[in-house]
Amino acid sequence: MSAIIVDGLTQRVRDADGWLTILDHVSFRIEGGQSAAIVGASGSGKSTLLGLLGGLDRPSEGSIGIFGTQLTELDEEQRAAWRARNLGFVFQSFQLLPQMNALENVMLPLELAGRRDAEPLARQLLDRVG
Structure with missing residues (x-):
């Protein structure tokens, strides 16, 4: 089983001009024991991606699975409980x-x-x- 599965992850936020797409259909897998780095220019969506992977926010579209838990299917309270048991920042x-x-x-x-x-x-x- 993959440790992290991200499929079609999209994050949009409203700004003064309408909608701003921060992440646009991002997909990847990270296997258990594998190392990965998130790199990019300022404003490229690194912190947004980490916040979504940590269950701090919900994506506009797509899914996030971490060790078999589908974060995108959890409500805010369930994500908070999941973070408390499984994640550290x-x-x-x-x-x-x-x-x-x-x-x-x-x-x-x-x-x-x-x-x-x-x-x-x-x-x-x-x-x-x-």
Whole structure:
């Protein structure tokens, strides 16, 4: 089974002049264990594609399957639950809560997921990244 299957992915947004097509019928497969890079000029749709792959938004057309889950068939609440169980984002800029220390920031999603071992696991993860 392919890890990621994208078929006919199109994303349009409304702008002052009508509709702007950001992604136009993009299709690809990424197999388990395969590495892939998303590269392109500024404004070419890289962040839009990543947001769609992460279930942050719904495409105008097309389908996204990740390890057998059809993201395009999930509603917003289901996509949020799927992200919480299956996905992590690494942003270019820090997305930490400033009133919390590093340990508390790492513990927060673990606690929201109901992990009783949130603190020792967060400490272990922080030790791994230095």
